[in-house]
Amino acid sequence: MPDLSAFPITRKWPAQHPDRIQLYSLPTPNGVKVSIMLEETGLPYEPHLVSFDTDDQLSPEFLSLNPNNKIPAILDPQGPGGKPLALFESGAILLYLADKSGKLIPADPARRYETIQWVMFQMGGIGPMFGQLGFFHKFAGKDYEDKRPRDRYAAESRRLLKVLEQRLEGRAWIMGDEYTIADIATLPWVRNLVGFYEAGDLVGFKDFVNVRRVLDAFVQRPAVVTGLDTPHRG
Numbered sequence: 001m002p003d004l005s006a007f008p009i010t011r012k013w014p015a016q017h018p019d020r021i022q023l024y025s026l027p028t029p030n031g032v033k034v035s036i037m038l039e040e041t042g043l044p045y046e047p048h049l050v051s052f053d054t055d056d057q058l059s060p061e062f063l064s065l066n067p068n069n070k071i072p073a074i075l076d077p078q079g080p081g082g083k084p085l086a087l088f089e090s091g092a093i094l095l096y097l098a099d100k101s102g103k104l105i106p107a108d109p110a111r112r113y114e115t116i117q118w119v120m121f122q123m124g125g126i127g128p129m130f131g132q133l134g135f136f137h138k139f140a141g142k143d144y145e146d147k148r149p150r151d152r153y154a155a156e157s158r159r160l161l162k163v164l165e166q167r168l169e170g171r172a173w174i175m176g177d178e179y180t181i182a183d184i185a186t187l188p189w190v191r192n193l194v195g196f197y198e199a200g201d202l203v204g205f206k207d208f209v210n211v212r213r214v215l216d217a218f219v220q221r222p223a224v225v226t227g228l229d230t231p232h233r234g
């Protein structure tokens with residue numbers, strides 16, 4: 001049985017199954033990327049809830065794994081060379097799990113890089129811009145009198161949705177017939193924008209028929225249904 005006692009994070013979140021991938025997360029748009037990926041691949045894992053209500057992400061145990069105090073993070077007892085591997089940043093984790101499982105990333109090298117390109121498009125564009133729009137439209141920033149920041153992020157989010165809409169024209173998924181980590185990275189953020197953030201009208205979501213079609217297909221996948229509620233908030 002692997003020994004994870006060298007990792008301080010396991011003191012706050014003890015591993016009941018130290019042979020499984022340890023997931024430290026919360027069902028947010030970044031968090032669910034990894035729980036959905038784990039569900040889709042069938043890799044055995046043990047989820048641990050990192051509660052923002054109690055600032056768990058700022059605890060020394062969590063910071064020992066991710067100094068950037070953000071979920072999601074994982075600890076794989078069977079990493080490269082059979083040694084434990086700790087990893088943060090959802091994009092890096094998706095790539096790692098795709099390589100480990102041999103699933104959800106094309107084997108062809110050119111298509112592999114194309115998939116990574118779309119994961120980066122989400123990581124550098126969709127995630128940060130939609131997140132800022134959420135702040136200025138739904139959370140603390142909504143009371144600001146000056147609406148220019150909100151309008152800037154709404155315009156940028158709409159522009160990014162147009163790029164995605166164009167990409168999905170005539171394609172079932174971002175990489176065509178192949179469902180990949182690019183979809184798992186992107187679609188939870190689209191769902192969040194129109195769901196939790198309630199910004200659908202602001203970005204004119206009804207215009208994006210391809211994005212809506214693909215989002216509908218995504219949320220019906222059994223792995224997505226489970227992943228969206230993992231770790232369960234209790």
Ligand SMILES: N[C@@H](CCC(=O)N[C@@H](CS)C(=O)NCC(=O)O)C(=O)O
Nearest residue numbers: 028029030069070071072089090091
């Ligand atoms: N680039 C990071 C972003 C992660 C991120 O922003 N996580 C948020 C939740 S969606 C978080 O942990 N926020 C807690 C905090 O900022 O204290 C990733 O993709 O993993």
